[in-house]
Amino acid sequence: MAVRGAPAIAISAALALAVELVNKGGGSQFSSAKEAQDAIDAKLDYLVTSRPTAVNLQIAATRLSAVAKKEAAVEGGSGLSVAIAVITAADAMMKDDIAANKKMGRIGANSVMAELKARSPGRGKARMLTHCNTGSLATAAYGTALGVVRSLHESGQLAHAYCTETRPYNQGSRLTAYELVHDGLPATLIVDSAAAALMAQGRVDAVVVGADRIAANGDTANKIGTYSLAVNAAQHGIPFYIAAPTTTIDPSLADGSSIPIEERNPAEVTHHQGQQVAAPGIDVWNPAFDVTPSSLIRGIITEHGLIKQRDSSIDVKGFLKQQGLLDLPDNGAENGHSMPSSVKGFRALDVNTVVDYLAERRDLATRVGPSGSHASWQVREVGDGNINYVYIVEGPSGGVVVKQGLPYIRIAHDWPLTQERVRFEADALREQARLCPEHVPDVFHFDAQLCLIVMQYLPPPHDVARRALTAGRTFPKLAQHMATFMARTLFGTSLFALDAKTWRAQLARFQNGQICQLTEQVIFTDPYYSAPVNRHTTPQLDSLAAQFQADVPAKVAATALKSRFMERQQALLHGDLHTGSLMCTEDTTYVIDAEFAFCGPIAFDVGKMIANLLIAYFASFGLETAEQPRAKQRQWLVQVTADMWHLFEREFRSLWSAAVKEGHGGELALDVLFGPKAPAGTQTLEALQDKFFRELLRDCLGYAGAVIIRRILGIAHVIDYESIKDVDARAAAxxxxxxxxxxxxxxxxxxESIEAVIAHVQEVQQ
Known part of the structure; x- marks a missing residue:
């Protein structure tokens, strides 16, 4: 936060690079043009990692990199010529920013006054409210949103300016208030929570704020508190504007759900001038930004004109095309992907650099050890799955888990995979923790640039359930814990609990397309033909694999399940819920690894859990030894499978019935239809619930069968079977x-029941 304001961040980065080039020889330090280009690119990549939300920085780096590349390609170019070209371009960026801000100020002032006069003919002056700091201290000079206020004042059209203090970092009271006083503008400072009251008194004519990133549909990320102002402005019929240069627009992002949100040091909330003012031990959520949907924004003021809202959206991309400004890579936003397969500025961490990463971030470092202790921290990579790298970092104060997604599948480096899955995981874990906090680890930090999350470390005796089951262990509370987790998270994100608007917003937020495509391929397609990635125990299963590839009923059933998987968007799913996604002790269960999260059929999550408990059951026969008999574990496995289903159904029904009875149900749990006062309401609800669970069990079992098959004939096998060293015994299981x-x-x-399934399982095994 030493440098703040998206434009200022970009300009400071560009000028810092220019200063370094000058101070270290002005380019003469490089033996060739190519060496200069490579060194400049490395510096730019590093700078971009510092502030992922402010897209101006990434755009500035991209343009300076292009300048270096172009100059390096010139015949006779040298390290000196490349450095001079970059220095000149950085200086031009600063001058262009000042000119753009002044032009933006005039455009914004004219737009605000035009609307005010249309509503109140003869109106000569405007009362403006702004948030955070968007003036000379946040840009090269003059400002964006504050530039609009300055322009109104210069033209004699400003009646008064109000600035919020902008908690918790107080950019408004420390910086904006300073600039307003310095320039002699009529101004008043208010606390953030007073804005709505000020509007209610009719003392605000328009709100204008800045932006750190604007998506293709006009959704805008800005300092935390902006969204609240937009909601309050809409309530009071006050126009709400964004003022930002076009360098703040990121057309590669389809909407605001993909904008990375930085989280700040909790001490900004708990401490004042170094003294703790909040209760010790209280958890803190301190996001630096929020996202305002375009439906609440009257228009976006840029140096090229006003982009107006039409039909609750803002066609930012269309505006850029009209202006000839769409010179950035699209990154596939129109295809439903909001991040490229390899994110710019991304670098893979290892056991050494992960320590440096944490040590540089005080709020994370303090969870591991006191300042200066990082040399003693212990790191180990424990990602035994197929997709990501996972590091456990421990020190004197405790530990954290760092999970990083690379742009490919870990077990198949030639299989690309979107790194946006990390964002989906962070969002899903936070949503699931809201609904079921006792079974979800805390997420401390999300870094969109490096595609990683930092989470709560679950120390021993916590163990991965799949590994523990393979070793012969049991967990007496697993059925209850998993039933509770699935019921609360699946019910709470479904139309049984949500209104239509919230549910549709959830669908848009979790469009995890590439990950879903991976699931569709490996579960419902690959096992039923000779896919190149398939593998199985050979030659023992050769004939069975061939039979599945020619099995018409199996192919038809798998395709029908695939159709339901793709078409039903009932709830927010974990998406990869199995025993390898659970951390357990005798008394606790935590659900991890939510990068496959998407909105899909409720039966899929439940079916996967059933499948994996049965997999552990079948594998136990091959793992059994004279020294370690498994009969008791097998009895527990079938019992926990049945108990989990019944407890899940009971909890889900209870939540559903309570929502109807108390009148807070969603679109499918309306009290006017199913409540006690509705004609035949209670009977209707019970009939609906019975039908729902009959169909749900059918689909759960279908998905369970498909999952069992894919774990034996597809690409990704599991340690349950793979731990059986005797190949014939493994093949038998x-x-x-x-x-x-x-x-x-x-x-x-x-x-017709889960007991019928258990009976069939035991009969086939015998």
Whole structure:
């Protein structure tokens, strides 16, 4: 926060690079043009990682990199010529920013006054409210939103300016108030929470704020508190404007849900002038920014004109095209992807650099050890899954988990995979923690640039459930814990709990397209043909694999499930819920690894859990030894499978019935239809619930069968089977699993209860 304001961040970065080039020889320090280009690119990549929300920085780096590349390609170019070109371009950026701000101020002042006069003919002056700091201290000079206020004052059209203090960092009271007093503008400072009251008294004519990033649809990220101002302005019929240069627009992002949000040091909230003022031990959520949807924004003021809202959206991309300004890579926003497969500025961490990353961030470092202790921290990479790298970092004060997503599948480097999955995981974990905090780890930090999250460390005796089950352990509370987690998170994100508007916003937020495509391929497609990535125990399962590729009923059933998987958007799913996604002790269960989160069929999450408990059951026969019999564990596995289903159904029904009875249900749980006062309401609700759970069990079993099959015939196997060292014993366990898996896939409607499934499993095994 030493440098703040998106334009100022970009200009400071550009000028810092220029100063370094001058101070270290002006380019003569490089032996060639190529060496200069490479050194400049490395510096720019590093600078971009500092502030991921402010897109101006990334754009400035991209343009300076292009300047270096172009000059390096010139015949006879040298390190000196490349450095001079970059220095000149950085200086031009500063001058262009000042000119753009003044032009933006005039455009904004004219737009505000035109609307005011249209509403109140004869109106000569405006009373303006602004937030954060967007003036000379946040730009090269003059300012963006504050530039609009300055322009109104210079033209004699400013009646009064109000600035919020902008908690918790007080940019408004420390910086904006200073600039207003310095320039002699009529101004008043208010606390953030007084804005609505000021509007209610009719003392605000328009609100104008800045932006750190603007998505293609006009959704805008700005200092925390901006969204509240926009909501209050809409309530009071006050026009709300964004003022920002076009360098703040990121057309690669389809909407604001993909904008990375930095989180600040908790001490900004808990301390004042170094003294703690909040209760010790209280958790803190301190986001630096929020996102205002375009539906609340009257228009975006740029140096090229006003981009007006039409039909609750703002066609930012269309405006850029009209102005000939769409010179940035699209990164596939029109195809539903908001980040490239390899994010600019991304660098993969290792056991050494992950320590440096944490040590540079005080709020994270203090969770591991006191200042200066990082040399003693212990790091180990524990990502035993197929997708990501996971580091556990421990020190004198505790530990954290750092999870980073690379632009490919870990077990198949030639299989690209969007790194945006990390954002989906962070968002999903936070949403699930809201609904079921006792079974979800805390997320401390999300870094969009490096595609990583920092989470709560679950120390021993916590263990990955799959690994523990393979070793022969049991967890007495697993059924209750998983039933609670699934019921609360699936109910709470469904139309049984949500209104239509909130539900549709959730669908837009979790469009995890590439990850879903991966699931669709490996579960519902690959096992049923000779996919190049398939593998199985050979030669023991060769004939069975061939049979599945020619199995018409299995293919038909898998395709029908795939259709429901793609078409049903019932709730926010974990998406990859299995025993490898659980950290357990005798008394606790935590659900991790939510990068597959998406809105889909409720049965998929539940079915995956059923499948993985059955996988552990089948594998136990191959893992059993004279020294370690597994009969008791097997009895527990089938019992926990049945108990989990019944407890899940009971909890889900209870939440559903309570929502109807208390009148706070969603679109599918309306008290006017199903409540006690509705004609036949209670009977209707019970009939609806019975039908829902009959169909849900059918689909759960179908998905369970498909998951069992893919874990044996597809690309990604599991340690349950792989730990069986005797190949023939492993194949025997897998053959039984495939038989049961096919029964569940093809004949799911024939099983009227979970007990019927257990009976079938035991019969086939015998």
């Amino acid at each position: 897998e053959k039984v699993s495939l038989q049961v898996g096919r029964s569940l896939l093809v004949d799911a409607p024939a099983f």
